[in-house]
Amino acid sequence: MELNKWRIQMVMKSLLPIFLALMIGYILIFISGYNANEAFTYLFMGALGGKKQIMNTLFAATPLIFTGLATAISFKAGLYNMGAEGQLYLGAFAAAYLGFSLQGLSPGMHITICLLGGALAGFVFALIPAVIKAYLQVDEMVSTLMLNYVAILYTTYLASYPFRAPGSSNAETINILPTAVLPRFVSESQLHVGFLLALVAFVIIYIMLNKTILGYEITALGKNQHFTEYVGMNVAKKIVIVMTISGILAGLGGAIETLGTHGKFVSGFSPDYGWTGLTIALIGKFNPIGVLAGAFLFGILKNGGSSMEIMVGVPRSLISIIEGLIVLFMTVDMLNKRFSLGTKIKQAIQSLGSSKGSQNNLKQEVN
Amino acid sequence: MSVIEVQEVTKRFGDFTAIDQITLDFAEGEIHAICGENGAGKSTFMNMLFGLLQPTEGQILLHGKPVDFHSPKEAIHSGIGMVHQHFKLVPSLTVFENVLLGEEMTQSLKIDRQREKESVQATIDNFGFDLDAGDKIEAISVGAQQRAEIIKMLHRNVDILILDEPTAVLTPQETDELLDKLIELKNLGKTIIIITHKLDEVKKCADRVTVIRRGKKIGTVYNQDVTEKDISRMMVGRDVSLDFDKKPCTCGDLVLQLNNVTATSKLGKKVLEGIDLEVKQGEIVGIAGIEGNGQAELMELFSGTRKLTDGEMIYKGKKINCCDPAALRKMGFGLVPEDRYRDALNATMSIWENMIAGRHKDYCKLCFFDDKVIRQVTKELIEEYDIRNCDNIDALVSTLSGGNAQKIIMAREISCNPDIMIMSQPTRGVDIGSIEFIHQRIIQLRDEGKAVIVISSELTEIMNLSDRIYVMHKGKIVGERETSQTNKEDIGLLMAGINHQANREVAFSYGT
Amino acid sequence: MKKRVLVGMLVGALALGLVGCGQKKETKETNKDQFKVAMITSEGGLGDRSFNDSGNEGLKQAKEKLNVTTKVVEPGDVSEGETYLSQLAESGMDLVITLDLGHSDVLKKVAKKYPDTQFAIFNTAVEGSNVSSVLFKEQEGSFLAGALSALVTQDTSLEQVNDKKIISFIGGIDSPGINIFLSGFKEGASHIDPEIKVLSGYTNSFADPAKGKETALSQIGQGSDIVFQAAGATGDGVIQAAKQKNVFAIGVDSDQDGIAKGNVLTSVMKRVDNAVYGLVEDGMKKEYQTTYELGLKEKGVELSPMTYTKDLISEDYLKQIEGLREQIISGEIKVKDIRK
Structure with missing residues (x-):
């Protein structure tokens, strides 16, 4: 009973910032001279108004589920893997390379190998900061942040020179073979099998965090590292495990983008999936369910936003503003918790009210 | 004539009522002890008197007039001063600078140091304290630091002095001197309120005693009318006994041995020097000492979180110089660290999650937790260790009181069936009832043939439990005694480092 | 309780806003016979003072002089190309121009699906009966x-x-x-x-x-x-x-x-503006070419007037x-x- 009430409160608390952000977005669209009703209709209809729209929204959410989970699991363990973006790029490139170079495989086999390749790339690239963190105490936030540049620039180099598709003006590889392509569900929507893999990843991570020893240890590590060490869990090993799981997830995300969406490695293919994943992990409070919900929310905004632009002409930047506002309001909630802002405001209002009250009393006495 | 009257004061934090309708008065020129177990609400109560907290209901009268302090500054201006358990001093400044911090005497824009020093020294001499206003805080002993804290208040002309657990950091000798000093101050007309849970001290100095239990006032009694036992019964609500009939020690094989162990801090300072120590099966070894003399570092060494730089640590004949906690635990170490919520418990995890920590791997099938078994085991342990308020084992462990939290740690560590149990400050912040229980369990462990090390700054605890006592001072072991052949005074002198270093530090005294 | 009141107030405010907008109903009458053109910008979007802005200039001229309906959209990333192309085709555009090279693969697919819409892509050649490729010399x-x-x-x-x-x-x-x-x-x-x-x-x-x-x-x-x-x-x-x-x-x-x-x-x-304008002109006459190769002669490329130098x-x-x-x-x- 208590727990249920608390859960409802939690959900309400997450919905309120979204609602507020949408409201301000509505007002902004209105004062920018667009038909805000029409814009909002397309925002929701474009994202959720039909089978195809919903599928496209899920498509938009797919990479975000991976990067969101990758970030959430590391943050949950108190490790700040900021390298999801870079791991995503390496995973994407590895999958593309295997996708166009391995010949004569059956589709299932080929896809599996490409996915494993992407996961391995993410794993290896997360292993570096993990090991230097675990055994040399090098701050993982700095190292992963910096390694992003290495990954992104290196893959761009690979796609610009040794592996560039002949004749292409973009930094991109040739197309992967048809056997490596993740099939779509229906041809009208870009949604592909990768989404199911994202759901599988979600379920695995959810169960892992909530039902297994590893999940328990990750939670313990994230909440109190001294404790974790003291009661005899091997902290260094755990750091390596968590960071590499995080890297595997991000690498898989990249591989699935390559195999399902682009059919090749395109430099600059990610509109900051890694960073959006970080945002999602933060607003999802590092909880897999929160991440899933956050990824859908951003999928809705992306897909609905494009439909809003196409149909009503509202610039995409307004959607970015709404996204920013959602994050802002969620942060305010977190600040509230830390500094009990809300209570202070309430007190201020109450004291204002009571001083008014006493003034009234005074007046009455005078009268 | 009462200086302070407290009328039906209540303090709530959210749903939690910390102080429940307490009515109390303090008479002019008395020493009034406030007793209660940890968490009874003593500190909350005093913080309200001192303006750090404001009552939710009720009012406080000072000299018959209602007051409403919103900061300690207002309280001090009205003549109420407080000396906190943890001193609020700046180590790198001198005594007089600390005393006058925030109220510097200035000559135009310049601080007049000479005049400041003289004025503080005048206060010191006036009250007959043994203290030099020009000494730096970091260079003087803990006892002297406390005197500086008291002077800080006296210099501001307070006539009501609140002392929160003033003896926690003092040696027995320093404690006696402090209590004498308090009686002197009382005779000078000051009203003194002393918060403590050490009943022998209450008996020595107090005029009246008020006992608080779970936020409620149990009663106020005249000291001469009651015995220590009476007060402790008021505090706990039942009879307690901390004296045990211990069977004589039947020592077995050597379990752990430290040979000439030295450890240095990151800055290269020696924190432990030439430690020789051993513990056998079926023996409780106590390590006494004033806090901050290397006990914490020694515990870290035992726990594997600090590496020794020289010497050797031998466990069951095997050298174990650089092991991590995981390895030590596998070898049979049970560890109860000093900082409960940093090392031993994960405050934001549930009771059951804390209960199984470290041996959580025993409760799973194929990496998955076996919820049923875990719940069963947790409930059994809760019952066995008489841990209260644990009906909901999904509740956060931080909702438990100090005593119950400590029992969770004890339950967990003992149920791992260790060969050697090492505990640091096992009953700090623990209520008397739980202390009794924990002490019994420790002795039971010994009787089962385990090796036990107890590090504690509570001399009584060391004396009651140990078969053998080592005393630490400045990172060294300065003495070893069989408990049966020593007494508190002997250990107290060792704690002050006296048989070890010449008589320089005998001068730990309050006045002359 | 208080929170509920707050939420209620917010809902009320939003509802008022909705009503307000409803009354002000914009009347952007679009003639059904009007020729409709949409342009998708490439990476960088509008404001690049270059390729995209130039294309937009041509579109503006076409709107003024040829009386057509125009729309410029800026996708967030290249993977959205498919959605944009097909949604624009579905929304009844007569001509959909993309300035993004990265859309060449998906354009092939999408163009087949919407044979009634004419597509155009710049700087690369894409095959298709309803696709025009605009190349510059x-x-x-x-x-x-x-x-x-x-x-x-x-x-x-x-x-x-x-x-x-x-x-x-x-x-x-x-x-x-x-x-x-x-x-x-x-x-x-x-x-x-x-x-x-x-x-x-x-x-x-x-x-x-x-x-x-x-x-x-x-x-x-x-x-x-x-x-x-x-x-x-x-x-x-x-x-x-x-x-x-x-x-x-x-x-x-x-x-x-x-x-x-x-x-x-x-x-x-690169007179992308001229090219866009020309495409619209050809579109109104329904005389698209499969490939446009524009050089100095066709005024597809030229040096600037060198106003300051x-x-x-x-x-x-x-x-x-x-x-x-x-x-x-x-x-x-x-x-x-x-x-x-």
Whole structure:
């Protein structure tokens, strides 16, 4: 009973910032001279108004589920893997390379190998900061942040020179073979099998965090590292495990983008999936369910936003503003918790009210 | 004539009522002890008197007039001063600078140091304290630091002095001197309120005693009318006994041995020097000492979180110089660290999650937790260790009181069936009832043939439990005694480092 | 309880807003017979003072002069191309133009699905009965820029010019689509003086002005006093570098002379505006060509009017360049197309 009430409160608390952000977005669209009703209709209809729209929204959410989970699991363990973006790029490139170079495989086999390749790339690239963190105490936030540049620039180099598709003006590889392509569900929507893999990843991570020893240890590590060490869990090993799981997830995300969406490695293919994943992990409070919900929310905004632009002409930047506002309001909630802002405001209002009250009393006495 | 009257004061934090309708008065020129177990609400109560907290209901009268302090500054201006358990001093400044911090005497824009020093020294001499206003805080002993804290208040002309657990950091000798000093101050007309849970001290100095239990006032009694036992019964609500009939020690094989162990801090300072120590099966070894003399570092060494730089640590004949906690635990170490919520418990995890920590791997099938078994085991342990308020084992462990939290740690560590149990400050912040229980369990462990090390700054605890006592001072072991052949005074002198270093530090005294 | 009141108030406010809008109902009457054109921008979007802005200019003109409905959209990333192309086709557009090369693969698919809509893509050839590919003869404009640079870099009377016979080129990505500028530029320069040295470098991005500036500064340090850039928004940085070191830059795609007045020698304009306008014109007549190849002759490429620099440059040079232009148009000079 208590727990249920608390859960409802939690959900309400997450919905309120979204609602507020949408409201301000509505007002902004209105004062920018667009038909805000029409814009909002397309925002929701474009994202959720039909089978195809919903599928496209899920498509938009797919990479975000991976990067969101990758970030959430590391943050949950108190490790700040900021390298999801870079791991995503390496995973994407590895999958593309295997996708166009391995010949004569059956589709299932080929896809599996490409996915494993992407996961391995993410794993290896997360292993570096993990090991230097675990055994040399090098701050993982700095190292992963910096390694992003290495990954992104290196893959761009690979796609610009040794592996560039002949004749292409973009930094991109040739197309992967048809056997490596993740099939779509229906041809009208870009949604592909990768989404199911994202759901599988979600379920695995959810169960892992909530039902297994590893999940328990990750939670313990994230909440109190001294404790974790003291009661005899091997902290260094755990750091390596968590960071590499995080890297595997991000690498898989990249591989699935390559195999399902682009059919090749395109430099600059990610509109900051890694960073959006970080945002999602933060607003999802590092909880897999929160991440899933956050990824859908951003999928809705992306897909609905494009439909809003196409149909009503509202610039995409307004959607970015709404996204920013959602994050802002969620942060305010977190600040509230830390500094009990809300209570202070309430007190201020109450004291204002009571001083008014006493003034009234005074007046009455005078009268 | 009462200086302070407290009328039906209540303090709530959210749903939690910390102080429940307490009515109390303090008479002019008395020493009034406030007793209660940890968490009874003593500190909350005093913080309200001192303006750090404001009552939710009720009012406080000072000299018959209602007051409403919103900061300690207002309280001090009205003549109420407080000396906190943890001193609020700046180590790198001198005594007089600390005393006058925030109220510097200035000559135009310049601080007049000479005049400041003289004025503080005048206060010191006036009250007959043994203290030099020009000494730096970091260079003087803990006892002297406390005197500086008291002077800080006296210099501001307070006539009501609140002392929160003033003896926690003092040696027995320093404690006696402090209590004498308090009686002197009382005779000078000051009203003194002393918060403590050490009943022998209450008996020595107090005029009246008020006992608080779970936020409620149990009663106020005249000291001469009651015995220590009476007060402790008021505090706990039942009879307690901390004296045990211990069977004589039947020592077995050597379990752990430290040979000439030295450890240095990151800055290269020696924190432990030439430690020789051993513990056998079926023996409780106590390590006494004033806090901050290397006990914490020694515990870290035992726990594997600090590496020794020289010497050797031998466990069951095997050298174990650089092991991590995981390895030590596998070898049979049970560890109860000093900082409960940093090392031993994960405050934001549930009771059951804390209960199984470290041996959580025993409760799973194929990496998955076996919820049923875990719940069963947790409930059994809760019952066995008489841990209260644990009906909901999904509740956060931080909702438990100090005593119950400590029992969770004890339950967990003992149920791992260790060969050697090492505990640091096992009953700090623990209520008397739980202390009794924990002490019994420790002795039971010994009787089962385990090796036990107890590090504690509570001399009584060391004396009651140990078969053998080592005393630490400045990172060294300065003495070893069989408990049966020593007494508190002997250990107290060792704690002050006296048989070890010449008589320089005998001068730990309050006045002359 | 209080929270519920707050939420209620918010809902109320929103409802009021809705009502307010409902009353103000905008009347953007669109004639059903009107010709509808949509344009998708490429990476960088509007405001690049280059390719996308130029295309937008053409669309604006078409709207004014030809009375058509227009719409410009800016996708967030390349994976959205498919959604944008098909949604625009579905929304009843007659002509959908994409400026993004990255859409070439999906365009093939989408065009087949919407045979009633005409699509157009720039700078690359895509097959399809309802797809027009618009290609520019960039080499011709670059040739003129190279020739002009070769002349100017030897005129040491200009404060922007040093005594070295070095000019340079910065491309976005080392690819045929970009190297065509370089080859034309080189050919033009050596047509004037075979001893002219042409440095070249790539930034690997079309949207990184900082990298552009860095590369340009390095080339200027090596003695180049005229830097020709074909790098989208990255080129902004190149122009900033030229301004900082007081040498010349050469703009690309649109007339960029005004970005740093007096330091942009000229711009090799791809008249995307003319091309877009032409496409709309052809569309209204329903006379699309499968491929448009636009050079100096078709006014698809040309040098900018040099508003801020033509007074600095000796008239003799300008005459020589005009002569070359006519020779190219007449076919007397054939500039090599390395893409073929």
